[in-house]
Amino acid sequence: MDIPVIRDVLEETNARAAENRELFDKHGVFVVNIMSSPGSGKTTLLSKTIPLLQKRGLKCAVIEGDITSTLDSERLRPLGIPVVQANTEPFGGDCHVGSHLVQAALKHFDLAAIDVLFIENIGNLVCPAEFYLGEDRKAVVLSITEGEDKPLKYPLMFRECKACVLSKMDLAPHLDVNIESFKENIRKTNGNMDIFPVSSKTGEGIEKWVEWLLKKG
Amino acid sequence: MDIPVIRDVLEETNARAAENRELFDKHGVFVVNIMSSPGSGKTTLLSKTIPLLQKRGLKCAVIEGDITSTLDSERLRPLGIPVVQANTEPFGGDCHVGSHLVQAALKHFDLAAIDVLFIENIGNLVCPAEFYLGEDRKAVVLSITEGEDKPLKYPLMFRECKACVLSKMDLAPHLDVNIESFKENIRKTNGNMDIFPVSSKTGEGIEKWVEWLLKKG
DSSP states (O other), rough: OOOOOOOOOOHHHHHHHHHHHHHHHHHOOOEEEEEEESSSHHHHHHHHHHHHHHTTOEEEEEEESSSSSSSSHHGGGGGSSEEEEEEESSGGGOOOOHHHHHHHHHHTSSSGGGGOOOOEOOSOOGGGGGOOOOOOOOEEEEGGGOTTHHHHHHHHHHOOEEEEEEEOOOOOOOOOOOOOHHHHHHHOOOOHHHHEEEEEOOOOOHHHHHHHHHOOO | OOOOOOHHHHHHHHHHHHHHHHHHHHHHEEEEEEESTTSSHHHHHHHHHHHHHTTTTTOOOEEHHHHHSHHHHHHHHGSSSSSEEEEEETTTTSSSHHHHHHHHHHHSSOOGGOOOEEEEEEEEESSGGGOOOOSSSSEEEEEGGGGGTTTSSSHHHHHHEEEEEEEEEGGGGGGOOOOOHHHHHHHHHOOOOHHHHHHOOTOTTTTHHHHHHHHOO
């Protein structure tokens, strides 16, 4: 008697991710998976980033990953772009956005009318780093309020991402932090990381981050 | 042919937690499981809390949960108390402190010489809320830099905890946040939550939080 064994939990999730990737390729959608701790400013960053992409004629859309609530989707409503709230609660309150959840969300978009799709992951600096969703790039937002040691304590996230947005730079004068130490610890973990100090409040650094998004390859 | 089925993944973890609890009871150790997002100030809070407990003649100890690194344990070194760094990396880089990890850490303590044991969980507002470690109480630290919506977006954590420390209160003048909204959203999620606005920098609120720790039952 053969007992079927799921060899690799990741096999199933990677199969869904590959299907997502196929759809993105078919429709020429560039996909960025944005991850971070809770409250680092992912949604605010998107609300400042997307208008600059729109100015350049790019059509944007967002999958808002959360365990529950539609709070973040509502915050993006003024942008007038397609937004799908993808809650993990019906899937068991998962701690990360899974490729099956992205697949379910994609059914609600007209992909042919989208150039750039952001997946705003669940606020969690650990688990989301483990899962490929079919995206082109992963980026991590690290609020400078969280402290310089985070890249050393949560290395997988910083190894998996190609860019790190250092957010809430406007608070630097009020914090006992050293921006150079953030950069050093990020580079110790991932020597190839592109780092963007940004303040969504003052607009500092947003243009450079947008340039990175536009840079192909 | 009988195929053994693990009915409940939690069965195993709860069995270890019960063993931990038995040890705590045997030695009269009061145990607090401290959870939060990365960088909310758990370690700094402990470094301010423990001296006030020591002043009252209480012997403290800490289990420092992290995925990797001994950075937080080193920060507690000046307190001169027993600290065990419990890294999940050898256990697969788990996103939470498990009861088996606490059990392994307990072997390094002289429990008869400890009154209060803090378990500083991994920085993660999602997964640690799901696991009982044998502790007396769970508390969540929420930095006001993270925004007022967090209790609504991460409800399990706020439902599981008995107290919420609102940390980094000294930053309030520099943030667009409303402290009353934090309290409202916490109470919407858990009507019985004790809330402590605290600044580890200025010392604001630490005494009240310590009183709560001392309050039995």
